[in-house]
Amino acid sequence: MAAHALARGMGTFFKDCEHPASRWSKCPHEYKIRYRSAAGNQTEESGFGTQDGAIERLMEIYKEKKATSRSQSKAERIQKYGTMRFEEYVEEWKGGQRHLATSSVRHLESFLEHHLYPAVRSIGSGHGIGERVGGIEGEGRGLDDGNAQGSAAARHAIALSMY
Structure with a gap:
């Protein structure tokens, strides 16, 4: 399981199987993502059929975190x-x-x-x-x-x- 990291703070995507990263596009296993929530807790999500789907979800989470003010995160x-x-x-x-x-x-x-x-x-x-x-x-x-x-x-x- 080799994780591919995106830009700092965006998280990583990976497959939790025995296949090397070079074969992931042909591998039937689903992608997982790992990121830090707005509260700073490490979170994992799974069920992404394609690499693009996993990256899209990481981008969505990253944009949500950036749009949330620090005071709101602190209040939570x-x-x-x-x-x-x-x-x-x-x-x-x-x-x-x-x-x-x-x-x-x-x-x-x-x-x-x-x-x-x-x-x-x-x-x-x-x-x-x-x-x-x-x-x-x-x-x-x-x-x-x-x-x-x-x-x-x-x-x-x-x-x-x-x-």
């Missing part, structure tokens, strides 16, 4: 994640991380359990998700220096996916 994220518990958000975020090795998953689980979740709980539940993570991101509360580099990277990745 606030509506979706505003009342969500931080732990629920992290579970959803982890589900979207496709290339984590087993040791990385163990490290992340340990970091979350022993450092990030207690720090979020110490701030309290009177704040929205973004405010809680933003406070941790900026101040480094409850995190020891021994794990600073790995924890900073995880905090940063989770916080960036929220905004």
Whole structure:
């Protein structure tokens, strides 16, 4: 499965079969597309009979994203994640991380359990998700220096996916 990328930010199209890309035009399998939604989540769609159909759909999505204002996207994220518990958000975020090795998953689980979740709980539940993570991101509360580099990277990745 070799994906063909279009211009930056537009997504990719591919076939999920054993045929090489050079034979896709004669292959009976359908095309799939992968792109980032306006909220920043990776999304896949399938069922495109031709390469042109897949590219046309990617162009349509790209134009929709460009036409949508950033404030509208932010409002949609606030509506979706505003009342969500931080732990629920992290579970959803982890589900979207496709290339984590087993040791990385163990490290992340340990970091979350022993450092990030207690720090979020110490701030309290009177704040929205973004405010809680933003406070941790900026101040480094409850995190020891021994794990600073790995924890900073995880905090940063989770916080960036929220905004």
